[in-house]
Amino acid sequence: MSTATARYAGQLRTEATHVASGTVILNDAPVDNHGRGEAFSPTDLVSTALGTCMMTIMGIVAERHGLDLVGTSFDVTKHMAAEPRRISEIEIQFRMPAALPAEKRVLLERAARTCPVALSLNPEIRQTVQFSYEG
Template identity: 75%
Template sequence: MHTATARYAGHLRTEATHTASGNTILTDAPVDNHGRGEAFSPTDLVSAALGSCMMTIMGIVAERLALDLTGVTYNVVKHMAADPRRIRQIDVQFQLPAKLSAKERTVLENAARTCPVALSLNPEIRQEVQFEYAG
């Protein structure tokens, strides 16, 4: 079975449908590359997927350790290279609860850095990951 199907909607927009759920994602070319920038660009999705994968794997580990990560947030910043046009670096910054022990922090941080998307990205794409503990 296909993971997703997609169609070109014109005007540098695509619409992808997740086969199992029917959920859809629109993409637009970014404004700096002739697009409207009204939706995620494909490279935005790659960057967001990195943060999402890291958070998901941390969530799996947290459940195993009986930790509640509900409400944890992260921000992603994508840096592009011009020639050739490609993702140069992705910064991911997590905000986690201060109450986590040093051991729990180490386990969660390692889980994030070894998520499938992080391991799948070209090694030339620099991944800068920060973990902030507050609250």
């Protein structure tokens, strides 16, 4: 069974549907590449997928160790190279609960850096990941 289906809607927009859930993601070309920029671009999705994959893997590890990550958040910044046009760097800043013990922080950070998306990206794409413990 397919993971997703997609159709071109015109004006540099696609609509992708997750087969199992029916969830639809709109996708636009970015403004700096002839698009409207009204939705995630394909490279925005890749960058965001890295952060959400890291968060999911940390969540799995946290559950296994009885840790609470509710409220953890991240910001992602994508950097593009011009020739050829591609993602050159993805920066992710995680904000983690301050109550996490030091030895568990190391475990969670290691898990994040080895998520499937991180391991699937071309090694030429720099992954700059930082963790701060707040609150």
